[in-house]
Amino acid sequence: MRLLRSFLLVLTLAVLSLPLTGQVWAEDAAVAAVNYEDWERTAARAEDELETKDPSDERLDELRGQLADWRGALSTAQTANAARIATVKEQIAALGPAPAEGETEAEELSARRKELADRLVVLQAPGIAAEEAYQRADGLIREIDRVMRERQADALLRLWPSPVNPANWPEAAVGFSDTLMRLWYETTEAWADPHARDRLVDNLPLIVLLLGVWAGLAIYARRWIDVYAERLQLRGGALRRRILAVVASLGLVVVPVLGVVALTSALRATGLLGEVGTRLNDALPVLGFVISFAAWLGLRAFPRQQEAGAMLPLPPERRAEGRFWSVVMGLTVAAEILRSRAMDPQEYSEATTAVMSLPILIVGGIALWRMGQVLRQARDGTAQPNYVLTLLSLIAQAIGVIGVGGPILAAIGYVAAANAIIFPAIISLALITVIFILQRLIADFWAMALIRRGSSEAEASTDGLVPVLAGFALTLLSLPVFALVWGARYSDLTELWTRFREGFQMGETRISPTDFLVFVLIFLAGYAVTRLIQGALRTTILPKTSMDRGGQTALVAGVGYVGIFLAALVAIRATGIDLSGLAIVAGALSVGIGFGLQNIVQNFVSGIILLVERPVSEGDWVEVGGVQGIVKSISVRSTKVQTFDRTMVIVPNADFVSQQVKNWTRFSLAGRLVVPVNVAYGTDTRLVEKILGEIAEAQPLAILNPPPAVAFTGFGPDALTFEIRVILRDVNFGSQVRTEINHQIIERFAVAGIEIPAAQSDVTLRNVDEIVRALSLVGGARPLAEMGGQADAAPAAAAVIREKDESG
Template sequence: MSLLLRWLALVLVLLAGPLAAQEMVAQPGAEAAAQLDYEDWRRMASRAEAEIAERRTSSDRLEEIRTQLAQWRTALLTAQNANSARIATVREQIAALGPAPAEGETEADEISRRRQELAQQLVKLQAPGIAAEEGYRRADGLIREIDRTLRERQADELLQLWPSPLNPGNWPEAAVGFSDTVLRLWDEAAMVWTDRKARAELFDSLPLILALLGVALALVVYVRRWVERFTERLQQGASVRGRKVWSLLASLGEVILPTLGMVALAAALIAAGMTGEIGAQVVRALPLMGFVIFAAAWLGARAFPRVQHEGAVLPLPPERRAEGRFLAVLMGLVVAVERLRSAAMDAQAYSDATTAVMSFPILLTGGLILMRTGRLLHQARDAEDKSYVLRLLLVLARGLTVVGVAGPVLAGLGYVQAATALIYPAILTLGLVTLLFILQRLIGDVWALIVKADEQAADTLVPVLAGFTMTLAALPVFALIWGARLSDLTELWTRFTEGFQMGETRISPTDFMIFAGVFVIGYMLTRLFQGALRTTILPKTRMEQGGQTALVSGIGYVGIFLAALVAINAAGIDLSGLAIVAGALSVGIGFGLQQIVSNFISGIILLVERPVSEGDWIEVGGVQGRVRAISVRSTRIETFDRNDVIVPNADLITGRVTNWTRFNLSGRLIVPVSVAMGSDTRQVARILQEIAEAQPLAILKPPPMVVLMGYTTNQLNFEIRVILRDVNFSISVRSDMNHRILERFKAEGIHIVPPPAPPAEPDPVKTAQTVLALADLVQEERAPLAKRAGRKGQAGNDKGEER
């Protein structure tokens, strides 16, 4: 119950924090600073410093002081912007007067007097902001000191050593405490029963009490079967896509209705009036205990269903799933029993030994259940398809096993509070993780129902992003479960909303939202203007298609740049402090990004000069194809084989580029033909001329040309030279003309000379033998020459000696 209340308090604080600040600061600017009572703030801060320095101050009192300081800090932060608009105006006025005269120089008296007046006015305007900033620093420092103190106390409590519950010497004292609690409950009921007035009220309320008990019995005992029948009826009337959604929503009755039954039971006991102080605390704990048990049973039924569908996260056999449902109920019972023990015994301030002995059986049971649950989850490791979720669950299974062992061991050694901080948060974490999985599946099923798609739509982008966002939103709940204080989370939220300092400008999340909103608006306006140009304005001009595309692309880049500048200005972000970063970035561009910059500049040149346009058939670097898209970094070319080739723009500017269709689509096609020697050359030329002129894509002015290029001892070489209307069809035209040439030559009895066979690949063995033979031959030739050279050298030496 405390965890739920803390979570609700967190939401209320996050929503009401700005309102609390507005109560202290009703209006912005100078009025806000004037409304702050700085004397009241100083007195409050002095009292806070005194109580913080006193070590006997309770944690609850420190939390109360911290709340007051947080409200003052918010108000002081808002007051720091007092007179900001007027201060900016005065500074501009001072700047308009020009720089102050240097030492030894003078300026006009009128300007000097005006400068002094503006300087005094600036000092007065800055005074409220300076005072607010000083107060803000003081409040922030006190809050940090309180947080540090509370964290130290929390750590000390976790490490506190109690009497060991395994020591038999502590058992009698615990037995006395337990019997004393039972006797107090009995005495409270007996004391009320002896009161005639109380008995009369009981008899008067008996019909209401019996009705509430009947409702409680019906809702707690018989509701499950009724909900199951109701769920079956919904499934029969729902569509295939909606069955999972309606089944899950209807199954929530298994939690809500029995919990209402526990509420009715508590109301019946309260109406009976037979409870005292301790009994009232136990009765008030009944609804939460029931909710925990029923919620645990519901989560177990969803995580370990009786009928397992395909694609289940935990592929387990039926007996293991039944065990999982049983363990889930036991976890709920463990948490409920601990809540009952706390409600009945904590208020009576029993000794640490009594609390340790009474808590140990519950902690031991919880640890054993966690160990068994970890082993059960670990049995899914043999699944063939180990998804990311299943791997996370296996990691969670190992963690549960470790906690299940460490918790009871710590409790047995006397560290009961440390064991409590492990066992129960682990159980709640497991329940929350299961709930997140269930909600994520529900979001996917709802999305599939909305888009009217199959079950695969549950794994699309929108449900995945929604589940990720939901997981991030659950992080504060995990933090609260594992002992984080509510003030810690509100402090993180405060730091986030305050933003960070960059230069002389404080950037907050609101600035980012303004930046994003203005930029999106500018981006949308740019795209709308581009669409109007592309579809309405430019088609009515004489500009060619490539120029239109270049103009639209250039306007898009300029529009995005201007949208970014306007968004930065609207958000009030000062980029002057990024000058050093920009200088370092320029050096990096000069050394490491020069190729990217070269491609970027080349892309701009292509868009401006337009030597190549979209739709042109070009050849660059041995690649032929049609230009599909030109960006600022690269150009995409689609080859004849329908392959996309990305060419850097620098290659199109610095390399050799052949544009076959720059100004028109016509181009020349050359088809070589070789016939046997002795064929009638005039007949061959006439046939080839007829075939060329019969081609539908051939241009007749100038007409196709058939040329006898030369001859050899066994063949005559001809060429058909024809200009096509569209050179993009050159491959198909070449193939068609070759077919017709073969058909006509076969009918006229003209023999075509096949192309020469490619040269045979050299035999490596023969090549090696030839190389060795040549080496031996060279060696044999070098031997006589060496001998002759030696003789000449000897003769020269002899002559030298004679001389």
């Protein structure tokens, strides 16, 4: 196989060295950007080590890095001569299809086709060679990743000597005492050296000063910062208090770490530290940071003074417990760092490491389990838990399981597996807390910015869109960190990013994130240009023309649709996306989409018809489907109509095309107004007609040609009916004109003594005797003669009924 690859490589180089016929291409001299001889040696060495040797993890990482560099160079080399290849292919296509078997073509065309085909082969040779080498490098990288993953899995599942077995305790005690004795012997040997004692005496003032700085920063400064941060929470507005409190509380991390650095410098200045002492001394700043940072996270997550709307609604005793277990987690991580720095370089046995790690793992498991209990109470104590509390409840359950299962695994002997779940769980919990703190800080800054711009505190909510998007972005950015915490290698992340950049295949085109970015940028640029053109047409150009408002709206909307379509087309063309492969799928889905979206398509087509034919325009007074109002806007799917009671109705465009539409103002603002009038019987009808005619002609908006008319329409049950029929120049003022006409009718009829009758009803009782007889059966009814006869029977009967009701 290796001989075959070498033969292909030599053949490719030979093809590259052939002179081109015709025009000399300048790019051919720069084709060999990759030194294939060096690549062959690197690939052969990697294959040899993977096949015949058992390289260490460090060596595998080194080989993988070299292969990854080569793969990147080969990936770039695959696109060599891409522009020239595309040009030659277009030239070959311009010559037309090749003749079928048994057919011939002109000699000039045949020679030109052969020349272009030879040129295409030469141009494609570097890309083919680079692709073959790329596949080889990619395969070697995959093999190395597989070997390293298998080693990692074997290490996690390896069964160590059980730390709970008393037989392993003496060996662990020997290892622990050996470490202490090493530290003691190093110190005593340094003290026995006169030169070391002289340096100690010389550096004694500096040592005392550094120790004083450490004591001051560790004891007093921390207390002052704590008190100052609590005071800030009582001043100013809520947003300002929270921001200042977070910034000030960072001193609880920085100041103790500076104090530990001073302590480390003081111990180093003594000159009494040996190998083990130096390792432990160098670890002190890390230990100080871990403990201080854990305490700070606990203080931010479980504050002493909790404000309204806190993320974790907990009682004071639970918050105090949360702060305590946060510090315990920090101490657990610090203890593991201290153990590994002191004992791992000595290469003690697995039994010693297991026994020494078990107490640390037990404390870490208890801290995780108790912290899970505290977080679950935050959700259980809320009547309506939100999404964040639900998510924290799931996290609490997970760390509770880890807190119980981790020490059990370590006690059985799976110490590496216990380490791989307990400490990542602690670090992940800290990282989640950091994300919540940063998201809340960004939300507070955003709310303050809105307040400075003039928004009220109620409008400047910290739960707006921007803070939510910021939290989402922080979560995405933290995913690689979570992966590293839980055992992923850096090379795994780089490999994932490489695969992501390579994209995916769509038809004959490979789509990469870069292509998506180019598509978005070009489309947004085209969209922005379209909006600028629409704005210029709407505000500058079209108002100076004689086109009506409806036509202007239709033209602006049409420009928008055409511009968006062209922007998408140009963006697809620029990214080189080949959509021909989706033609079959699109054809298969078109029927289903047609049935599912037929209403939307119908409304879309109707919207285009409305914008082109313009039977309805913005500002028209229309009536369609029982809805009457003013057209406010016309889009491709629906039309917004504002009714006269100031409500906005969304009417599908299909209703304007398929139903009967009454447009009061589209072609003319003139319209007829009809006002009915009733007068009492016996009124002089000629006088009424004259008065009504004068009132109609006196209206300023009335058109006098044709003149207003008064019609005597008939005889009603209670009155004589008339109608004033007048055509107004602007029907939009119909209600105002109707009101004025009614006012003048009242005034003129009062002067002329004309009565406007009110509706009345007469009730006649025909069976009065039967009613009285029925009342007498009840008892106490007086004779009909006493009631005053039939005329007064009804009132008398009513009186009798009232008497019976009052007597019970």
